[in-house]
Amino acid sequence: MKALQGVKGELEWSEHSVPACGPGEVRIRVAAAGLNRADLLQKAGLYPPPAGVVDILGLECSGVISEVGSGSRWQVGQRVCALLAGGGMAEEVVIDERSVMPVPEGLDLHQAAALPEVYATAWLNLFQLAGLQPGEKVLLHAGASGVGSAAIQLCRAFGNPCWVSVGSAERLAYCEALGAEGGALRGESLESLRDFAPFDVILDPVGASYAKLNMELLGEDGRWVLIGLMGGREAALDLAQLLVRRIRLIGSTLRTRDLAFKGQLLESLVDKVWPLFASGALSPQLEAAYPIKDAEAAFAALASNQVSGKLVLVIDPDLS
Missing domain, CATH: 3.90.180.10 (Medium-chain alcohol dehydrogenases, catalytic domain)
Known part of the structure; x- marks a missing residue:
């Protein structure tokens, strides 16, 4: 072959x-x-x-x-x-x-x-690891990516308002058409995300360069799920904020998970998510x-x- x-x-x-x-x-x-x-x-x-x-x-x-x-x-x-x-x-x-x-x-x-990859990633990290509940607010960095596109649609389907960070006005419009409430452009300033905070969950493939802002945007009992390091691997954090606001920082990779874990994850996808393609959601x-x-x-x-x-x-x- x-x-x-x-x-x-x-x-x-x-x-x-x-x-x-x-x-x-x-x-x-x-x-x-x-x-x-x-x-x-x-x-x-x-x-x-x-x-x-x-x-x-x-x-x-x-x-x-x-x-x-x-x-x-x-x-x-x-x-x-x-x-x-x-x-x-x-x-x-x-x-x-x-x-x-x-x-x-x-x-x-x-x-x-x-x-498989993007929906498994979005479902695992938002709904299983972060335990996203209906009505909770989500911030998706790299919102127009494959994972971001899946995550926006899942948030819309399960009753979670979401916002994004993206690289252009065109990509922001794309995310809003999928169901995002709004967002901010990387090339300008992500500070405008404060207008939509506090967030309950942040899905972050960027890492170090967004770390300080992520901490400031999360509310009490917020969950920051780190799935990539596109913006670097080393960042200074005020750990007191983790304690005071009971923030959870969750590191997550899917590729190295064992077959038993992946099998259970895919069963959940087929049961909870796959029917939503047939319905058009x-x-x-x-x-x-x-x-x-x-x-x-x-x-x-x-x-x-x-x-x-x-x-x-x-x-x-x-x-x-």
């Missing part, structure tokens, strides 16, 4: 051995794979896969099951999407069946490839689908920070 790797900062679509399908596993003929910032970092050599995980790029994919191992609950021919620790940008992938979800009703395989927000031969262009587009929503790579154009 062919698969995509990042080698010394370059992308290589090359031949790889075909993995065997063991008990409790499924083989997926891949239709498309979602592109995430983690793929950019791995390509650059800054985010190696966890121990024991293949170095093929791709944290999510969609396709059709072509083989099942003994004891699997899945069947050959089912249309599925999957959350992976790596390996999704390949013609085939073999994974534990707990990593697999059905394609939501009404969606095609390209749209489905854009769902949620949408994939797929900005563009690139053929695999244009992978470099797709990676460059994501790196430009101008993408609103998600990008996917089409691996097999005969599957949709």
Whole structure:
């Protein structure tokens, strides 16, 4: 099979051995794979896969099951999407069946490839780790990103007013169309977010450069969920504020979680979130689908920070 790797900062679509399908596993003929910032970092050599995980790029994919191992609950021919620790940008992938979800009703395989990573991230961090309750206010940094787009829609669906920080007026308008109440532009000043504070939950992929402001924007019993370090890793904090206002700082990564944890998370997604696609309350927000031969262009587009929503790579154009 062919698969995509990042080698010394370059992308290589090359031949790889075909993995065997063991008990409790499924083989997926891949239709498309979602592109995430983690793929950019791995390509650059800054985010190696966890121990024991293949170095093929791709944290999510969609396709059709072509083989099942003994004891699997899945069947050959089912249309599925999957959350992976790596390996999704390949013609085939073999994974534990707990990593697999059905394609939501009404969606095609390209749209489905854009769902697992961002919806799992948003659902885990807002509703499970932060324990978001109806009516609580949310601030989403990088609100027009894939995770931000998912989070805005989930907040709207579950009764949580949300605000965003974004890079342009166009991206703010995009977020407001999805359901955000408003927000602030990075290039100007985030100080205007104070007009909407205090927030109950902040979802933060930025880190150090927003740390001081985050502390000031949170209310009593606020939860600051840190999921990335785009703005640096070291910050000075007034820890007294954590004590006085009972603020919780929650560090969270998904890629390195074990299969049991991920399996339970995906079961919750299928139960609580997937029906909302069929009803129209949620949408994939797929900005563009690139053929695999244009992978470099797709990676460059994501790196430009101008993408609103998600990008996917089409691996097999005969599957949709």
